[in-house]
Amino acid sequence: MIGIPSTFKISFRALRVNKMRSSLTMLGIIIGVGAVITMLAVGTGASARISQQIASVGSNLIIVLPGSTTSGGIRTGFGSQPTLTKDDADAIEKECPAVAAVAPNLNGTAQIVFGNQNWSTAVYGTAASFLEVRDWPLHSGRNFTEQDVRSATKVCLLGQTVQDNLFGSMDPVGQIIRIKKLPFLVIGILERKGQSPMGQDQDDVIFIPVTTAQKKIFGTAFPGMVRTIMVKAKSTQDLDAAEQQIIALLRQRHHIGPKADSDFSTRNLTQMMQVAEQSTKVMTLLLGAIASVSLLVGGIGIMNIMLVSVTERTREIGIRMAVGAKTMDIRLQFIIEALSLSLIGGLMGIIIGISGSKLLSILAGWSTIVSPLSVLLAFGFSGLVGIFFGFYPAYKASLLNPIDALHYE
Amino acid sequence: MALIETRNLNKIYALGDEGVHALVDVSVTVEDGEFVAIMGPSGSGKSTFMNVIGCLDEPTSGQYLLEGIDIGKLNRNELAEIRNKKIGFVFQGFNLLPRTSAIENVELPMLYNGTAPAERRRQAIASLKALGLEGREHHHPNQLSGGQQQRVAIARALVNRAPLILADEPTGNLDTKTSIEIMELLVRLNDESGITILLVTHEPDIATYSKRTVRFLDGKIISDELVKKT
Known part of the structure; x- marks a missing residue:
């Protein structure tokens, strides 16, 4: 051979x-x-x-949106009618065993001023648990506390884009900015997160305590109103259970009969991403x-x-x-x-x-x-x-x- | 034991209805060290006979023993091995690999019996040298004259120390002077190394270099006589 x-x-x-x-x-x-x-x-x-x-949005995430309500025979779309409250969020956290953390959310756009700089950005009122729900670490400074939320203090966390536009290379922690003319103490800077799956800049954002947003910035149609509630399930396996528990709990809290439509809806983001x-x-x-x-x-x-x-x-x-x-x-x-x-x-x-x-x-x-x-x-x-x-x-x-x-x- | 012994070889080519009877009961014995010229007009069966002796073709019937081995019982690969070890071929058209140097052409048989590369090279150089082709080792066939090409082919036939050389019209493409050189080379190999040579030719002049002449006609041996040396 x-x-x-x-x-x-x-x-x-x-x-x-x-x-x-x-x-x-x-x-x-x-x-x-x-x-x-x-x-x-x-x-x-x-x-x-x-x-x-998917990772940037946060894992095992469920979003609760206020629902379509019917008024005078006209059905409105999801989110058009505020129905959720901060108490709903607190109840979900307490009573749903498959849920790890809950963050209520009341957001809007506001003009921010620092010194001679100004910038228009999304302002989110939320709870201290927000960072955990979104898997979003702090870059520097500190998160706000339960105490801040309870007493509606004027503190805020900045996204990187806001920092870049208002402060440049300066360290914003400890500075005072004005949101809708009200002074807020910058207590922390968030890590950069990049684009969302829908192409939005997730870093163009400011977080403040939800109570502060309700009472001092955006106002509410009724006391304690929030726009959405973000829920983190304990694990991917718990996602479906968490969703069922949330639906059951909120239907009960909102006094919805067995045959009536819910006045809220849930979106399982992780599943959509998957x-x-x-x-x-x-x-x-x-x-x-x-x-x-x-x-x-x-x-x-x-x-x-x-x-x-x-x-x-x-x-x-x-x-x-x-x-x-x-x-x-x-x-x-x-x-x-x-x-x-x-x-x-x-x-x-x-x-x-x-x-x-x-x-x-x-x-x-x-x-x-x-x-x-x-x-x-x-x-x-x-x-x-x-x-x-x-x-x-x-x-x-x-x-x-x-x-x-x-x-x- | 004879080197070559055939008993009643027959070869029939399936051609048309009747077929062509190329060999008819050919029985011949060639002893070790003989120099036999096979003669006959074209179509006489001498080429078919050579192909059978060269283990390139199988007879339709009859027996062929080479060094006592019954060739008819061997398969394709065993035949290849016999050709590699026992038989050296020299063709009219030289049949060297084109675009391949002389030395690599001579190495070719050793490529197929597992000789180590360094040993192949050494033996090929020695073989070319023995045939006076020193300095031509790296020439390609198209850079060599007809006589030189034929000598490369003979070097290739000798390199595995085969006891039998089959030369099919080896001088057919050469001029007279070169033909004489090649024939004298074959005679010397036969005399000095005792290599058995079977030579097919239709030129009586060339046949006179052999010691024995076998004539074919219509597939049969019609004469088998020793050449009288003058």
Whole structure:
């Protein structure tokens, strides 16, 4: 039996002899592997972005919105009629066992002034538990306390965007800003969170105690009114239970009969995000599958060229057989030749794929992630394609009759 | 034990309704160290006979023993091994691998019997040197003259120390002067190394270099006589 290194040497020589043909054949594999890697990078990038956004919203999150109410036969949409109160939020925290933390929320837009700078931003009135609900760590300073909420003190936490716009590089903690002309003490700065899944800047925000918002900034239609309630379930498994418990509790608190519609609704954000994540995974698979087709076509190109090559080199095969090449020697020679084509093509495809992904993220601004697994997958697949499509021509070559092959013109 | 012994070899090619009877009951014995010329017009069966002796083709019936081995009982790979170890081929068209250096052409048989690369190189260099091709090791066939190409082919045939060389019209593509050189080379190999040579030719001049002449006609041996040396 002939050794593998010698066979590789023979194959490389054969490929060198027909440089143009070899490179064109490889091009099929290069494009295939490059496409697979780029497509998977786009898909992986998209789903990584979504995962990141899910994490930025907070995990295991349920949002309770005030509901559609019917007045005079006209049904209004969700959130149009305030029905939730801070007491609802407190009750959820106390009475629902599957709930970890609750933050009521009363928000609006307000003009903020510091020194000669001013900025319009979203102001959220909420509770001290808010940071836990949103998985949002403090960058510096301190969170407000239960005491702050109870006594409606004028303290606030700033998002990074607000800090950038009002203070620049100055440390805002301990400074006084004015929200709707009222002075507030800045007690803390939040970590940067980036964009929400809907594309909003989550850092363009100020948090104040919910009571302060109710009494001093926005006012309320009725005492204790809040716009939404954010609830964090104890775990992903507890999400459904928490949602059921909240619905049961609030229906009871709002005196809603068994057949009547709820005057509030709940949204399970995490689940929505998971669906979005799932769909990008499907998209990634789909992109990969489509790209694999081009790899397959490249493989057929290899088979085509190898068949031509076997016919062209019939006499060479005859000479090799005459001096003692066995069936396997001939078979190996042509399989390794096909394999060399596909593997060299694969290596170049990896380079093309990685640079293509980089180029896409630069030119189109898509986030792309080239995972080592996708590179390995594409390369391995190209090798398989080489063996698979090289086998038939090699098999055909090995079955040639030595005399016919020797006298082939 | 004879080197080659055939008993009632028949070869029928399926061609048309009747088929072509290329070999008819050919029984011949060649001893170790003989130099036999096989002669006959084209279509006489001499090439078919050589193909069978070279283990490239199988007879339809009959028995062929090479060094006592019954070739008919061997499979494709065992035949390849016999060709590798026992037989060196020299063809009319040289049959060297194109775009491949002389030395790599000579190494080719050793590639298929597991000789280590360094040893292959060493033996190929020695073999080329013995045939006066020193300095031509890295020439490709198209850079060599016909005589040189044929000598590379002979070096390839000798490199595995095969006891038998089958030369099929080895001078057919060469001019007279080069033909004489190649024939003298074969005679010397036969005389000095005791290598058995079977030579197919249709030129009586070339046949005179051999020690025994076997004539074929219509698939049968019609004469088998020793060459009288003058």
